Amino acid sequence: MNTSDLTKQVLKIISNHRGGVLSTVENNKPHSRYMTFYNDDLTLYSPTKMNTEKLGEIEKNPFVSVLLGYEEQGQSDAYVQISGRSKINNSQNLKNKLWDDSFNKWFDGPEDPNYVFIEIQPETARILNHYDEPPQELNFLQ
Template identity: 25%
Template sequence: MAHEEDDAAKVWDLAEKIGFCMLTTQSGSDLRARPMSAYSERIDNAFYFLTDVASHKDEEIARYPNVCLAFADSKGQKYVSVSGTAEIQNDREKIRDLWATPAKAWWDNADDPSIRILKVTPSFAEYWDSPGTIISYIKMAAAAVSNSRPDMGETAKVEM
């Protein structure tokens, strides 16, 4: 049990550190991904996003609530994929709580009536935490020469 808790904590830690992710939704038979600023709240077991009521995400999520969040720190070689269920909320107090600098690029203030919350409740996650680009390249080169598999750091599949 402790190992699962450690893996879940690692998912939250990496997602919080990276901060931005690609949110993938389903649009009919197609998948759509777009960059979003994530607000991680592990106490709520949720990721929150501010979104606009006029965006197509609302319609996509209403029809297909299963989404994927893909966090990537390519320089640090750290990645997290979170699968979960999304819902759109119009909680004005929560919008004010989440209001931060990235939102100012899209809206004048937290009281803009077009702002909505996209809440994602995770069900499953996977992470990859490598030691960094240079060390990873050295390990891959050494493995190629020795005909072995490189140790590329930690990875785990996690029930959330």
């Protein structure tokens, strides 16, 4: 598969799956949790509270890994593993754009100062379990 086709496949998967796993580094070990993800092209955004341990972990080590994909039973579903650099994004435009009423459970509206996003710039993306093909990798640092 060429780079353009791989990029389209990655975009298709990350655009069609909101729930995924975010892994940060805590004490030199992986620390994973389920998160909600949005994307703008290949950049991922995940809403979170400002006072969570994951933000402290990201401040110490900005490198993260994200898994998105799998449906149904997952046995033959393609999924994407993205590795990249993360940072906190507190843009009011982004907060307004991605606000969902389901967030009312955790935040007092899009202006809540505790409502921020983890922004993830991908460095690599791997498509796995795609039609039983070997993993395919895109490198964005070239």
